Amino acid sequence: MRKVYTNPALCSGCRACSVACALVHFGIADDALGAIQVVRDPLQRYEYQTVCRMCEDPECVAACMAAALARDPETGRIIVDRDRCIGCWMCVMVCPYGAVVASERLGKAIICDQCFEREQAACVAACSTGAIQMAEAEDTAGIAE
Amino acid sequence: MAGPIKTRYTIVGAGIAGIAAAEAIRELDRSGPLLVVNGEGVAPYCRPLTVEVLTDEKTPEEICLREAQWFSERKITIVTGDPVAELRAPTKQLLLATGQVVAWEKLLVAVGSQPAGVRIAGLEQVPCFTLFTQADAARLKPLCKPGAQALVVGIGLIGLQALTALRRRGVSVVAVEVAPKVLPMILDAEAAGYAQRRLEQHGIDVRVGTSVQELRPVAGGRRPYQALTSTGEVLDFDFLVMAVGMQPNLILADRAGIARGRGIRVSPTMQTSIPDIYAAGDVTEYPDWIEGGEEVHAHWVNAYRQGRIAGRHMAGGDPPPCEPVFLNSLRVFDLPIITMGASRRDALEGAEAFVAAAPARPAYRRLLVRDGRLIGATFVNDVGEAGVFQYLMQNRINIGEVAEELVNRGRKAFEFLDELHRQVVRGDLEWAPSMDLISEYRKNHRHTRWGHNEPEK
Numbered sequence: 352m353r354k355v356y357t358n359p360a361l362c363s364g365c366r367a368c369s370v371a372c373a374l375v376h377f378g379i380a381d382d383a384l385g386a387i388q389v390v391r392d393p394l395q396r397y398e399y400q401t402v403c404r405m406c407e408d409p410e411c412v413a414a415c416m417a418a419a420l421a422r423d424p425e426t427g428r429i430i431v432d433r434d435r436c437i438g439c440w441m442c443v444m445v446c447p448y449g450a451v452v453a454s455e456r457l458g459k460a461i462i463c464d465q466c467f468e469r470e471q472a473a474c475v476a477a478c479s480t481g482a483i484q485m486a487e488a489e490d491t492a493g494i495a496e
Numbered sequence: 497m498a499g500p501i502k503t504r505y506t507i508v509g510a511g512i513a514g515i516a517a518a519e520a521i522r523e524l525d526r527s528g529p530l531l532v533v534n535g536e537g538v539a540p541y542c543r544p545l546t547v548e549v550l551t552d553e554k555t556p557e558e559i560c561l562r563e564a565q566w567f568s569e570r571k572i573t574i575v576t577g578d579p580v581a582e583l584r585a586p587t588k589q590l591l592l593a594t595g596q597v598v599a600w601e602k603l604l605v606a607v608g609s610q611p612a613g614v615r616i617a618g619l620e621q622v623p624c625f626t627l628f629t630q631a632d633a634a635r636l637k638p639l640c641k642p643g644a645q646a647l648v649v650g651i652g653l654i655g656l657q658a659l660t661a662l663r664r665r666g667v668s669v670v671a672v673e674v675a676p677k678v679l680p681m682i683l684d685a686e687a688a689g690y691a692q693r694r695l696e697q698h699g700i701d702v703r704v705g706t707s708v709q710e711l712r713p714v715a716g717g718r719r720p721y722q723a724l725t726s727t728g729e730v731l732d733f734d735f736l737v738m739a740v741g742m743q744p745n746l747i748l749a750d751r752a753g754i755a756r757g758r759g760i761r762v763s764p765t766m767q768t769s770i771p772d773i774y775a776a777g778d779v780t781e782y783p784d785w786i787e788g789g790e791e792v793h794a795h796w797v798n799a800y801r802q803g804r805i806a807g808r809h810m811a812g813g814d815p816p817p818c819e820p821v822f823l824n825s826l827r828v829f830d831l832p833i834i835t836m837g838a839s840r841r842d843a844l845e846g847a848e849a850f851v852a853a854a855p856a857r858p859a860y861r862r863l864l865v866r867d868g869r870l871i872g873a874t875f876v877n878d879v880g881e882a883g884v885f886q887y888l889m890q891n892r893i894n895i896g897e898v899a900e901e902l903v904n905r906g907r908k909a910f911e912f913l914d915e916l917h918r919q920v921v922r923g924d925l926e927w928a929p930s931m932d933l934i935s936e937y938r939k940n941h942r943h944t945r946w947g948h949n950e951p952e953k
């Protein structure tokens with residue numbers, strides 16, 4: 352099961368990943384539409400990427416009222432049915448990683464699909480510092496107690 | 497009439513709590529006879545989305561919670577339109593309205609809630625609606641025409657959803673709330689201010705600190721009905737929507753002698769006071785670890801989680817208990833709001849409030865922290881990463897040191913979250929192996945651990 356990994360220590364905060372993701376999925380160079388986001392503390396120079404961690408028992412899917420989210424058991428990715436999604440942000444409310452993007456522009460949730468149809472994930476290709484990588488997942492949930 | 501239907505598990509109510517339980521039972525027991533009985537004569541549906549049906553954004557089919565096939569695939573029998581009339585605990589049976597008897601070994605009461613009412617003089621003389629079920633939405637729909645004037649009584653979650661739907665259909669709305677702020681059970685005064693302004697921008701006539709004293713029909717008036725308010729005003733309207741809260745459906749439980757307060761009392765594994773009878777969802781009450789007392793945590797996520805716990809325990813599993821907190825995700829027209837825990841409190845004994853400083857756009861983020869634990873959180877117009885806070889609250893993680901940084905998205909907060917969310921990355925995953933720049937950088941820094949960036953000693 353392949354998965355996007357991020358390393359905040361290598362992130363420069365340029366948001367090329369978000370833009371590349373938005374371009375590939377929506378054809379729009381709007382970083383706000385990227386399934387990977389970079390949260391920043393500009394004053395103290397810290398950059399932190401948020402992207403779906405592919406939980407085995409995803410809280411977002413459980414919380415979805417509109418039955419718009421599902422977990423694909425084969426690839427482990429979370430599928431968003433945009434026709435069903437109503438932008439109620441229940442998924443945003445429960446994702447422990449803050450990795451669901453609440454797009455007010457679309458009125459829909461955006462969740463990383465691991466670029467499953469592409470050989471290389473768009474964000475990984477766009478990252479100039481190597482702060483994002485794609486690898487086979489060893490664990491899927493991975494919340495340290 | 498044929499003899500009793502014999503089941504191992506019977507679930508009363510096919511809301512999200514009942515469905516989640518059925519799903520959980522089937523994860524552990526694939527074949528034990530499982531019956532779901534629902535009072536409403538339609539396929540199980542998503543209750544909050546009835547509002548979308550009212551505005552024609554969804555069809556009734558589209559808000560179906562689980563289709564017939566879902567039940568048949570799992571060998572679950574579902575009966576709709578035949579409510580349970582009586583619950584017989586000593587003989588482990590129940591009686592449906594049609595007279596059918598059902599025998600059960602384990603029973604789940606997941607009958608949800610109904611709209612609460614208030615007594616207002618003259619109420620029976622005016623057209624009064626509620627918005628809880630699909631049938632309610634269907635009744636209300638023909639009245640939702642541009643130009644119509646509605647009076648919404650109560651600006652809580654359901655009042656908000658009702659008035660939003662009415663407005664979207666072109667209805668003029670005046671809404672009264674007895675508390676001094678809108679959404680009083682959800683928002684603190686500051687957040688409620690944001691919400692109220694947004695309502696007013698969208699043309700809602702909002703009257704807080706106001707109750708309706710009397711209702712009456714008027715002949716030859718601007719509108720056929722009038723309300724007299726506690727502030728001495730007269731409000732004209734065509735129809736009224738009552739949205740003063742909810743109350744658990746306790747009739748069955750009371751007749752069966754199940755212990756209850758405002759809702760059915762349940763153990764951490766959702767067992768009631770009677771052996772082999774469980775309860776989950778809006779019908780239950782549970783000690784609220786944040787505020788102390790018993791609370792009815794009537795929201796979707798809680799109903800789902802409790803349903804799952806009940807189902808697993810009924811099927812012999814050992815589910816981890818989950819202590820409910822209040823969780824709300826709502827939308828005041830285009831203003832998204834997420835709240836958790838004691839968010840409605842302006843202040844709480846022993847708790848400190850942390851408010852985000854200088855937000856980039858009009859937004860409000862506030863954390864309430866007591867003894868290092870997050871006990872309340874509010875996000876207005878900036879709901880990103882709200883789920884992180886849900887996780888911190890639910891797991892009672894000590895955030896005392898970083899609360900201020902968390903609300904402001906500061907460096908220390910992210911380092912803290914890195915530590916918390918550390919992933920086990922494959923040992924041979926090399927970060928940026930090809931880049932000289934990075935290799936140089938890596939010589940001087942360790943980042944073998946997630947989020948750590950310390951110079952080598």
Ligand SMILES: Cc1cc2nc3c(=O)[nH]c(=O)nc-3n(C[C@H](O)[C@H](O)[C@H](O)COP(=O)(O)OP(=O)(O)OC[C@H]3O[C@@H](n4cnc5c(N)ncnc54)[C@H](O)[C@@H]3O)c2cc1C
Pocket residue numbers: 508509510511512513514533534535536543544545546547578579580581606607608609627628629653654657745748776777778779794795796797799823824825826
């Ligand atoms: C208009 C509206 C909007 C809402 N919006 C939100 C929201 O945005 N977010 C949120 O978190 N929550 C929201 N809620 C609350 C949420 O819908 C409930 O918390 C949730 O549906 C509770 O699920 P439940 O399974 O416990 O009960 P219910 O969904 O009420 O299901 C109970 C079922 O039991 C059936 N039943 C009752 N009595 C009997 C009987 N005697 N025999 C057989 N069947 C019976 C009922 O017909 C019903 O189908 C909203 C509620 C309403 C009404």
